[in-house]
Amino acid sequence: MGLALLLAACQPRQSETDSATTPPVGHYEGSISLNGQPEVRAALDIRHPRVGHYEAEFTAPGVGTLGFVADTISFSNNTLQIKRPARAGQVLTLTLEGDFLRGTLALDSSKAQALLVKRGSPTPSTYRVEELPQAKGSAWLFAPADTSTPGPALALLPDQETTPAAAIWADALAREGIIVLLLPAVDSVTGPAETVRLSQALKILHGTAGADSATIGAWAVGARAALLAHLLVDDTSLRMNFLIAQNAPVSTTDRAAWRELRKRKLPVLGLYGGLGANQQAAAMRQALGGRRGNAVRAYRAGRPDLLVAGGLSPRFGTGLPADVVEWLRSR
Template sequence: MMRHLPTCYNPTKWVLGLMWLVIAFAGCQSQQDQAGAATPPPVGHYEGSITLAGQPAMRAALDIRHPSPGHYEAELTVPTTGTLSFVADTIFFNDNQLRLRRPARPTQVLNLTLDGDFWRGSLDLDSAKAEIILLKRGMPTPSTYRVEELAQDGGSAWLFSPSDTGTPGAALALLPDTETAPAAALWADALAREGIIVLMLPAVDSASAPLETPRLQVALNVLRATPGADTASIGVWAAGMRAAALAESMTGPGALQAAFVIIQNVSLSSGTRTALRELRNQKVPILALYGGSNATPQQALLMRNALGGRRGAPVRTYRGAGPDLLVPNALSTRFGPGLPNEVVAWLHSQ
């Protein structure tokens, strides 16, 4: 489901657009509704395999659900390569042809043709294409999470919210930079599957505390209003320059209030060091992550010193991964060693 916000992506208009979402939670129609009386996709649970030429087959499952009148959603699950799994809130189905495009990652597309109880087709990702065949096994499994696009000029925000809202859980605003943006949807999916609500903001190529503060404030308000969010456990994960801007926006007069902070690949200027020390004095939990060329012992030592020099300070380096904390793989990148479990465990401990 997509909500269209008639705003440009600048701090003021972005704030007004998301405030409109929070205050005037207006109903909207899915693209399935707009299509009128089109043939609905076949609801069910399908199992099979994905095969890339020259590679071992991977188990896969597809669930097509009908959660509300006029609305359908689908979920692809690849247990051995979690970065391929995703939930699609919009289904394109016509003349036995099914097409699913991954939210916030448009280069990953599932194209299938219905043949009796079978789906046959391909999973396309960037320039790679893998064959996929699935057989109907019964009714769909329960939904893992739902995803919603908050559309606007200049980029979309995406809300990943677990389906089970009975037990309040952590929530975070995810602020990628241009280097980590392609992996942001993979992280949002992985965290949502562990019960963590994620609001993924569009990437920006520059950041400062004055620019980030207003849109971050509204993002935190959106998360507080999301069903299932523990309002005492709402934080922010920011990368690169946005991480430095985040730290500075949480100190001084009119500072943002967040329950925890994850900073990724942050460079330590004197201003950032000062801000981080103040956050530690305020006892704000901070997890620092470094990947790729940033993941050096020297960088980890500098960050530990900035966090007060305590042994065991939560600074994690992943030298075998890229800046996005992923490692290359045949069809899709994978999470670096120990990920996403180490991040999930830290979040659940807060």
């Protein structure tokens, strides 16, 4: 599914109308600021790769968690609106004033002021994003624009607490050439339902251009990560090459499943943040043992979503996302 352009008239009759109703393609640079805080450099690329198809990519180099590629561009009455996929509270709304774009970046409950000026032609795409409707919500496929070199691919299964940060992680990994299928958070954590969801997700990933079929896995959070460990032990049809377990519990019943995955030599990366991270990580290290390919890391300053609060947007914990990218590339 390509990115959609919401326009009242896709084929204007006159050049004057055309200039007023089509998004202003180009590369824009400037800054964003919030409540008197220091300005942050920002850039926006609006692209028109083919007839009827527009793309937008927002970046803020100093705050990596703010960047995203838009799934939908809306342009009407010289007002441009770009929404971040899988994060409804982040919306960029800008008014075109000659070569300037002026407006706001909504960040959930706050709004940052934005001012961008055209600096030339748009830069090449970093990655593409595609919405995939599901029975409960939408999944989002983040895939690198360059698929010439096969790379890792994963299904990202957040819980309710970490869902707001899931789009941030998908963006960060996609920029590093990793394919991410972000699934919607669901309340149920039952074996049969998760088996179906995971099977469908793995099928999508195997069919995605640029995915290395030998490096496809999942990133699951909380109780869902522990459940996946049990499913992988009990259901041999779930063929995965790795598992990233974020804040996964290691109860007495779970420990046997983690140890069995160690015996089967399935690489596991344990990530822990928030209260009790060190204790949980220690329990996971004991369950996984020292087998090569397994790793467990705790981030002292991190929240459960592995981010650190502050400024315009939460930031990645120390060493992230590099730790995850390095581990994935070592598979």
